[in-house]
Amino acid sequence: xxxxxxxxxxxxxxxxxxxxxxxxxxxxxxxxxxxxxxxxxxxxxxxxxxxxxxxxxxxxxxxxxxxxxxxxxxxxxxxxxxxxxxxxxxxxxxxxxxxxxxxxxxxxxxxxxxxxxxxxxxxxxxxxxxxxxxxxxxxxxxxxxxxxxxxxxxxxxxxxxxxxxxxxxxxxxxxxxxxxxxxxxxxxxxxxxxxxxxxxxxxxxxxxxxxxxxxxxxxxxxxxxxxxxxxxxxxxxxxxxxxxxxxxxxxxxxxxxxxxxxxxxxxxxxxxxxxxxxxxxxxxxxx
Numbered sequence: 001x002x003x004x005x006x007x008x009x010x011x012x013x014x015x016x017x018x019x020x021x022x023x024x025x026x027x028x029x030x031x032x033x034x035x036x037x038x039x040x041x042x043x044x045x046x047x048x049x050x051x052x053x054x055x056x057x058x059x060x061x062x063x064x065x066x067x068x069x070x071x072x073x074x075x076x077x078x079x080x081x082x083x084x085x086x087x088x089x090x091x092x093x094x095x096x097x098x099x100x101x102x103x104x105x106x107x108x109x110x111x112x113x114x115x116x117x118x119x120x121x122x123x124x125x126x127x128x129x130x131x132x133x134x135x136x137x138x139x140x141x142x143x144x145x146x147x148x149x150x151x152x153x154x155x156x157x158x159x160x161x162x163x164x165x166x167x168x169x170x171x172x173x174x175x176x177x178x179x180x181x182x183x184x185x186x187x188x189x190x191x192x193x194x195x196x197x198x199x200x201x202x203x204x205x206x207x208x209x210x211x212x213x214x215x216x217x218x219x220x221x222x223x224x225x226x227x228x229x230x231x232x233x234x235x236x237x238x239x240x241x242x243x244x245x246x247x248x249x250x251x252x253x254x255x256x257x258x259x260x261x262x263x264x265x266x267x268x269x270x271x272x273x274x275x276x277x278x279x280x281x282x283x284x285x286x287x
């Protein structure tokens with residue numbers, strides 16, 4: 001059979017209990033190290049550990065064992081992220097007192113208002129958003145999902161969001177393949193066309209050719225069916241192949257390039273003080 005991760009040369013017999021135990025241990029170790037992590041991310045870590053083959057059958061095996069390990073409590077459901085599915089609900093409260101208390105508890109000061117830079121991060125895949133969200137949330141960075149080639153409407157919305165008085169930095173986490181690179185180029189060209197007066201810088205945080213060599217990332221053959229593969233040199237690498245801790249560190253390093261450490265410290269201190277003020281106001285209003 002021809003699989004998404006490469007050909008399988010022989011039909012594999014059912015795994016023995018020992019083999020299942022080895023695979024389970026590799027999955028648990030991967031989740032513990034990378035959490036929160038996607039299913040595909042766990043597969044790449046288990047594959048790198050030699051516990052499963054780089055085939056579609058291997059990917060399915062990891063998925064099945066991951067279900068079992070969560071159902072039996074060996075792995076927490078909280079540690080596996082799936083950004084492709086979500087639920088939306090309006091924010092409501094059981095009375096004005098609860099609303100005031102929630103506002104005081106969740107208060108955050110805008111961290112980039114006085115910065116010369118305005119940052120936005122985009123992922124090619126929904127699933128990666130859950131891996132990166134803890135970082136972008138902490139640093140008050142907008143996080144968007146492109147899902148391949150973006151629509152004209154989305155590019156227009158991003159273009160309108162750019163700050164004409166600051167340097168706008170747009171960054172991407174995406175696959176190293178013709179479509180991943182091409183989609184980012186197409187998106188940034190559209191955004192800049194919709195905001196001709198804004199200062200815009202665009203970079204790809206991952207996956208880069210240098211990271212493939214430095215991290216020894218597993219490659220797959222580039223799809224010949226992709227019309228953009230004509231001038232592509234070499235194989236392709238999915239962004240999921242980068243271990244989640246390294247992916248988060250790459251994002252942290254990117255953000256650190258634009259952060260004024262002193263201003264950031266002052267903003268956090270002001271945030272704590274203002275949150276205390278809000279709690280005191282709430283207590284006064286509800287007493």
